[in-house]
Amino acid sequence: MYEQTTAAGEATSQERRDGTQNDVRLLGHVIRCDGARATLAAEVSPDDGNATTDQWVVGRMISINLGSTRTVGLVYEIAKTTPEWHEEANNPIEISIELVGEVRDVTPGAPPIFDRGITRYPHIGAIAHRIRARDLKAIYDLAGRQSVNVGTLSQDETIDANIAIQDTLTRHFAVVGTTGVGKSTAVTILLRRAIEARPELRVLVFDPHNEFGPSLGDVAFRIDAETLDLPFWMFRLEEFAEVLFRGREIDMDEVEILRDIIPMAKQHYRTPGAGLMRRGGGSGDALTADTPVPYRMVDLLKLLDERMGALDAKSDRPVFRALKARIESAIVDPRYKFMFGSRMIEDTIHETIGKIFRLPHNGKQITCFEMAGMPSEIVNAVCSVLARLAFDLTLWSEGKMELLVLCEEAHRYMPADAKLGFAPTRHALSRIAKEGRKYGCYLGVVTQRPGELDSTILSQCSTVFAMRLANEKDQAIIRSAIADSSASTLAFLSSMGQREAIAFGEGVSTTMRLKFVKLRRDELPGHQDTGGEKTKREVDLVAVVNRLRNVPDPKSFAAAQGSFLETPVPPVTPGAPYAPRPAAPAAKEPEAQATAPTPRAFGFGSR
Template identity: 65%
Template sequence: MFVERGTTQGETTSQERRAVDQPQRRLLGHVVQCDGARATIAADTETVDSGAGNHWAVGKMISINLGTTRTVGLVYAVERPEQRWNDNETNPIIISVELVGEVRDFENKPVFDRGITEYPYIGAPAHRIRSRDLQAIYDLNGRNSTVIGKLSQDDQIDACIAVDDTLNRHFAVVGTTGVGKSSAVALLLRKTIASRPDLRVLILDPHNEFATALPEHAVRIDTSTLDLPFWLFRLEEFVEVLFRGREAVPEEVELLRDLIPHAKHVYQNPQQPGSILKRGSDTNSLTADTPVPYRMADLIREIDDRMGMLETKNERPLYRSLKARIEAALADPRYRFMFASRMIEDTIHQTIGQIFRVPSNGKTVTCLEMAGMPPEVINSVCSVLARLAFDMTLWSNGKFKVLVVCEEAHRYMPVDTRLGFAPTRHALARIAKEGRKYGCYLGVITQRPGELDPTVLSQCSTVFAMRLANELDQSIIRSAIADSSASTLSFLSAMGRREAIVFGEGVATTMRVKFEKLPDAVIPGSRRGAETTGEDAQGQEIDLASIIKRLRESGHTSRQAQGRASSPPEAEDYGSSSLGQAGDRGYAPAQREFHNSPPPVWSDEALGFRSQQIIPGARGRFGNR
């Protein structure tokens, strides 16, 4: 029923507190049941204007007046007991609400508390919440905050998040495909960058879409501009590249573990290479994981030397196979970002500075575009970058802070530990568990939270849950939210585009929000979308010959490299090698632009090899030629 609010002496203060847009006539109900977490309200209602907003409805906030405090509830169910409607008289209804906290006045200002000190009594009046009380519920009390949209309950009230709390304890954005997830991430990044200009952002972008969303802040790095030297890779990461995502041969891995330190020693001591046996005692300080340069030419030379020793007779097939894998990777144009440098030098300063924007030069975001990257090498690259991000913050004593945004995180951290790449999982999990102590933060983006490692998701203290249709995905999010807000998630399957339920440390209390709309020019992937729909290519002829030429060049070289890696060890010719010049500090074939011409065949004479008698008195393939 409708109750007229008068202006008696006892209600003067209450009227003064009422917001100016608060309606004078409010639907009134009374509590008829309360169990501590939920309450039931009985009310009479009439046919009202649906546009007035003054009606009981699922998702609305209500207030239960207890005198000194006002208990806040969220409507999650409305029903008419008789299951029929009468237009000519009032209709009794039952409203089920979830209790979310209470509001009390302090110094003439409403203050919200998640806890409840006084529960509603039977007969307590309930009505639509006041605007001032609603603002108090989502007030962040002076924390560094930014506006990301409007409340779904009241589009006149800004939806804010606490930037520092959202970052420091990591965050996750989940939602099915097509709900505006990428746009929401772009909006959050733009707001975060504006609030935290000191923050560096590294986006692992598998679809090459975020650079267009941050044109004034982002530097784009793809396979043609990425310079990530192979010697920065740890052994596990390098093995993943050599074996192209397949299961590694343990014996070959152990050989590589011993060979790489020798190659590093030769690089550091070019004037005193020594014999194979003497070098063993000089490499104790170097391991296969030590991030110091070495030459692939030295590594392959070491393999050739060992194949020429009598005591390695039983291991020769393993050495041959390992050499074939290395040469295949070197000849593959898709790996040129690892091996393309002509001069092998200690470029760790330039590499890290380029990737992590030190100095920033006004652009603090790096978009690593991985769409053109070999699938088998993506895991290794992500592992290296995540590890470097953590180490940078660890050893900077808090001066360097970085946010790693991991799009499609379920690829790298799947729930099944047998899937994915273990070093990548460990590197990202380390950020999730320890990163906040040093200033390394994680942003997890996925459309399949049910396939994501729950340990990582549990470390994300702020979650932006957009529409999820899958029951498994909903159950994962439901298990992460507080019990007092559980019914909020019943809206997960029915939310519209750009809508999300936000809960966790970054907000005052669980809220349903409508994200701000981004300008069309900065929507992720907008430029690519225009190209694919033909909006910017009207009248332009498609050069099919050029497309096929590039396709064949890439495919031919890739298949050739794969064939070399999988060829029988007996097919290798020990007498010919594809090494660079002995005095060269790089690997010659890797210098070339592979998509312009195939790798050349190098002779021993052209490469500067001299005959060397490794086995005294021996002749043939392993002795003097």
């Protein structure tokens, strides 16, 4: 057994091998070192079976004995020194390693300490061998930071893989990987561990495939196109225009008309005694097209009619007619009932915010916003509203609330090409990435194409979980984000197994290759407990065709929608008072009432 002597003269054993193993067969020696990497020489014996070859495996950590310290290296390449292989004789091999750091024993009997960087470089002939388990634990020790377990080390599945959950959340994180590698499973694990460690954390998940709700059912509140209530008056002008134009090129003349008349409709809702044509007047001066104050679409349409009637040139009227047609089309479209339902003219901002952002959460801290059933042309606008509200909510709560916004398929909202995507959504999420951590609003990014994601957003993610990536461009993006001293780790990105990931950044002590825990079938994202009924289901062709033709279900739509145009619009005399139509009583969700915040508390009245 090898022993080294410390400077104080105390013998310190650095041997990690089983006493029954042959000294020669499991040892290598340093034959080259350039400061960042080293090369080892070893032999593989035919009598050894797999004992030696199992130790020299790409991706494993090894230890180099330097007396009072052990230099830790990562194996990234193995080669035989000659091109032939001998079945009956020893085969010399070379192992290329990347130097990671040093492990040293500070106090006898106490756990060893790991430090990044190298203070003593391996000398020629230094002994290298398999790293012992206690040194491996020291490498990934989080030094007292709040940690959660997400799996095991790929090198040694008896050792837990822990991450610093506070640093992972507060400094943003990203999960990247190609389709089918377990990316959504990893996200599910991270979310569960996060809310277990931080019970007051709220999470808003942008779920384009409706896959997280089933796996997080006991802790998640699910909102979809049928259950979402997001009043049209909470949309800013550019978001509202995106809804009206449905992804087509926006006519700026029509937008300017809206910019002028929406504040007038809002003021009339606030002061019904004033005529529709009047502007200004006390508190109404602060109203803009972006102020989240209720108004009625019937008032907006009357203003359009009046403006058209006051035009001298008939050539200007087509712009007003086109805008009016867009508004009327959106109002009667059953897919937009979450915006234009009969209750959407009421001041329900407290209920809306409480429901979406779980105030109070009542045991369900996660909101899964399921977008699969929502018209694709308005998904961007809705995500923009929710991301903007998330930032404002944490900003004006003055540190009393922590909120994580998780974006699945983030490259859809924040593409690398600034000409693609929806600018307000990109701006809202970029604001969270750049400023959110100061106020308690955090960002989680999930994507299978990091090369198509805005590099500014990815650079703000201080912890990255990189799963298998086959695309060279995507691999290059991740390589540019990782520390140079761990660059060789990413050589495995294209060949990692299911549930495997390389974690690096603030959430781990050093770059770590891990395997996420295996979930039960009912906990997997996208799992639907259909039992044996799936094969017995029949396709309702009539319902499918009705949806293709945009025909609403007569029962559910009539109950939820109501019509903004069902009451005849009386002529309006300038300066005459106008009595508003009484609002329908609101059916409030009980759990969202208890601690409903006031609008002034979040600064909505002045922003």
